[in-house]
Amino acid sequence: MNILTGNDLASGDVIWWTGNGWSRxxxxxxxxxxxxxxxxxxxxxxxxxxxxxxxxxxxVDGTVRPAHIKDRIRALGPTVRLDLSLKPAxxxxxxxVI
Amino acid sequence: MYQYDKYDQAMVDARVAEFxxxxxxxxNGQLTEAQFRPLRLMNGLYLQLHAYMLRVAVPYGTLSARQxxxxxxxxxxxxxxxxxxxxxxxxxxxxxxLSDAPDILADLASVExxxxxxxxxxxxxxxxxxxxxxxxxxxxxxxxxxxxxxQWSSFHPEFVALPRKFKIAVIASxxxxxxxxLHDIGIELVNKxxxxxxxxxxxxxxxxxPMIAPEVRDFVPFEEVVSYxxxxxxxxxxxxxxxxxxxxxxxxxxxEMGVDEYRRQVEEEFLHLKTLGIDPPIAELERIATYFAPPxxxxxxxxxxxxxxxxxxxxxxQQVAPxxxxxxxxxxxxxxxxxxxxxxxxxxxxxxxADLAERYSFDELRVTHAQNIVLAHVKKADLPAVxxxxxxxxxxxxxxxxxTDIIACPGLDxxxxxxxRSIPVAQKIAERFADTGRQQDLxxxxxxxxxxINACGHHxxxxxxxxxxxRKGVExxxxxxxxxxxxxxxxxxxxxxxxxxxxxVDAVEKAxxxxxxxxxxxxxxxxxxxxIGMKPFKDVLYA
Numbered sequence: 152m153n154i155l156t157g158n159d160l161a162s163g164d165v166i167w168w169t170g171n172g173w174s175r176x177x178x179x180x181x182x183x184x185x186x187x188x189x190x191x192x193x194x195x196x197x198x199x200x201x202x203x204x205x206x207x208x209x210x211v212d213g214t215v216r217p218a219h220i221k222d223r224i225r226a227l228g229p230t231v232r233l234d235l236s237l238k239p240a241x242x243x244x245x246x247x248v249i
Numbered sequence: 250m251y252q253y254d255k256y257d258q259a260m261v262d263a264r265v266a267e268f269x270x271x272x273x274x275x276x277n278g279q280l281t282e283a284q285f286r287p288l289r290l291m292n293g294l295y296l297q298l299h300a301y302m303l304r305v306a307v308p309y310g311t312l313s314a315r316q317x318x319x320x321x322x323x324x325x326x327x328x329x330x331x332x333x334x335x336x337x338x339x340x341x342x343x344x345x346x347l348s349d350a351p352d353i354l355a356d357l358a359s360v361e362x363x364x365x366x367x368x369x370x371x372x373x374x375x376x377x378x379x380x381x382x383x384x385x386x387x388x389x390x391x392x393x394x395x396x397x398x399x400q401w402s403s404f405h406p407e408f409v410a411l412p413r414k415f416k417i418a419v420i421a422s423x424x425x426x427x428x429x430x431l432h433d434i435g436i437e438l439v440n441k442x443x444x445x446x447x448x449x450x451x452x453x454x455x456x457x458x459p460m461i462a463p464e465v466r467d468f469v470p471f472e473e474v475v476s477y478x479x480x481x482x483x484x485x486x487x488x489x490x491x492x493x494x495x496x497x498x499x500x501x502x503x504x505e506m507g508v509d510e511y512r513r514q515v516e517e518e519f520l521h522l523k524t525l526g527i528d529p530p531i532a533e534l535e536r537i538a539t540y541f542a543p544p545x546x547x548x549x550x551x552x553x554x555x556x557x558x559x560x561x562x563x564x565x566x567q568q569v570a571p572x573x574x575x576x577x578x579x580x581x582x583x584x585x586x587x588x589x590x591x592x593x594x595x596x597x598x599x600x601x602x603a604d605l606a607e608r609y610s611f612d613e614l615r616v617t618h619a620q621n622i623v624l625a626h627v628k629k630a631d632l633p634a635v636x637x638x639x640x641x642x643x644x645x646x647x648x649x650x651x652x653t654d655i656i657a658c659p660g661l662d663x664x665x666x667x668x669x670r671s672i673p674v675a676q677k678i679a680e681r682f683a684d685t686g687r688q689q690d691l692x693x694x695x696x697x698x699x700x701x702i703n704a705c706g707h708h709x710x711x712x713x714x715x716x717x718x719x720r721k722g723v724e725x726x727x728x729x730x731x732x733x734x735x736x737x738x739x740x741x742x743x744x745x746x747x748x749x750x751x752x753x754v755d756a757v758e759k760a761x762x763x764x765x766x767x768x769x770x771x772x773x774x775x776x777x778x779x780x781i782g783m784k785p786f787k788d789v790l791y792a
Contacts, residue, residue: 158296158300160275160276160347161276161346161347161348162300162346162347162348163296163299163300163301163344163345163346163347164300165299165300195282198276198278201282201296202282202296218722219722220661220722220723220724221298221661221665221667224298224661224662224670225298225299228299229299229662229663229672230662230670230673231590231662231670231672231673231676232590232662235329235344
């Protein structure tokens with residue numbers, strides 16, 4: 152599947168396209184098929200997102216998981232500071248990346 | 250320390266106002282990202298893996314307590330309560346909001362700091378020896394020249410759009426603590442018949458094509474250094490490869506042109522420039538030098554240190570260096586606790602270090618390229634108090650230049666250019682070698698890790714270097730041996746096929762065992778490697 156990601160313009164936060172907006176949680180990303188460029192253009196023009204691009208992902212155990220390790224770290228946060236990640240209470244969160 | 254004059258302050262304040270306007274225009278849609286990107290990069294603001302990242306310049310690594318407190322304040326107010334000291338003696342914040350960036354730059358300007366020219370194809374922050382002004386072996390204090398070059402290179406209209414980024418280091422000791430010959434230009438101040446001048450090396454660097462800078466001139470009179478460097482930059486600006494960013498650094502030009510031809514063209518340009526009178530007058534050099542006058546040391550102090558506490562004595566042996574003034578010492582503060590993140594410091598730690606600098610070190614600190622902090626002038630009698638305060642904040646690790654004093658770039662945990670994580674590998678190696686006796690038995694062993702070929706972690710210059718690569722989406726680590734960024738500069742050689750994350754830790758341990766099995770006398774790891782060569786290491790690593 153193809154999912155769309157970018158950064159929030161003002162905060163810089165990593166965001167994911169959910170079909171009707173942007174989420175900080177990759178698990179809410181949807182498959183945009185071949186519509187990525189079209190959505191990206193609209194969203195960037197409206198300043199709802201910045202530096203938008205499409206990446207490959209797959210659904211694993213019911214959760215969207217980016218195909219490449221760099222995108223998984225981007226989705227979770229630094230593996231060496233899980234307290235700053237999206238799952239600060241889960242000491243095993245880093246396993247999802249590897 | 251240097252203090253801004255009205256021109257310095259006016260320039261920095263004007264830049265803050267300009268960037269505030271640019272940021273507002275970006276946020277309200279008047280500027281596209283394509284238009285805004287070069288503007289934010291000129292102010293050190295990157296868009297990194299997780300958020301905006303701000304790189305703040307620490308000129309030649311020197312800070313006052315007031316400045317470090319401001320860096321702590323920025324970490325606390327605008328970031329996530331920590332900062333990362335880099336291998337270029339700067340500090341980076343990883344979680345900056347674009348909307349906060351103008352306020353941060355204004356806060357920095359209030360303490361005579363900025364983020365100008367910490368990105369882009371310009372002359373970056375000048376780096377220097379963290380022991381400048383206090384090293385017993387220096388021929389002169391390199392900071393006045395570093396400051397002069399900071400002023401010369403800031404907003405230099407001819408050099409704001411070079412073929413590629415440009416890094417300069419200035420040292421003044423035979424012992425090189427700044428990896429001087431691995432810079433685009435390396436300057437060593439020397440004393441020739443009682444006259445101070447510069448020995449100039451051009452065309453060094455790490456990255457994907459590591460090179461050691463060859464000597465281009467053995468002596469440039471101090472008062473002509475600016476026009477000589479101007480000549481070096483002009484020849485580069487004229488012929489540097491703008492068509493290919495991977496061949497655009499000056500090291501490639503010097504290599505392809507040949508050092509003799511490069512030197513000839515520089516000399517020709519230098520002769521011309523000398524007729525233009527661009528070198529600063531002696532009075533200006535003297536004005537700058539007055540800011541770096543020695544602090545009012547107390548005379549007649551004892552050199553005795555009470556070593557009855559073994560933990561304190563161990564810290565003194567590892568972290569304290571000789572000072573040129575009797576009764577004083579240089580204190581190295583390790584930012585490498587076992588299992589920690591190299592170069593990271595919390596706002597509370599920064600505040601504490603600032604307090605110590607104010608109380609015990611004439612208000613002066615240094616950031617090192619090895620990602621540690623230095624208190625430059627501490628009375629030996631005050632060492633126990635400094636040690637106790639550091640220990641209370643987790644800052645008294647005694648591992649300077651040992652195997653756990655690892656340089657590591659942010660790697661794939663933070664950097665969008667990286668191919669592999671550096672920090673977890675550094676943490677695992679540090680934990681494997683955590684035993685103090687084992688570290689000390691291994692002696693000086695500089696281990697440096699980069700998460701990609703750009704080499705921010707200086708892996709080419711490590712006695713042991715590690716380079717993270719992406720092998721079909723899986724992190725893999727190449728091992729290098731025999732590098733050095735010091736006066737015995739050399740580039741590490743790759744041992745062979747790479748290892749996975751756990752395998753590289755085992756490989757490092759095996760390499761150290763080969764050293765222990767083969768060392769003679771007081772040889773360091775590097776000395777043994779140079780004597781016995783790569784083969785005995787490969788035989789064990791790939792058995």
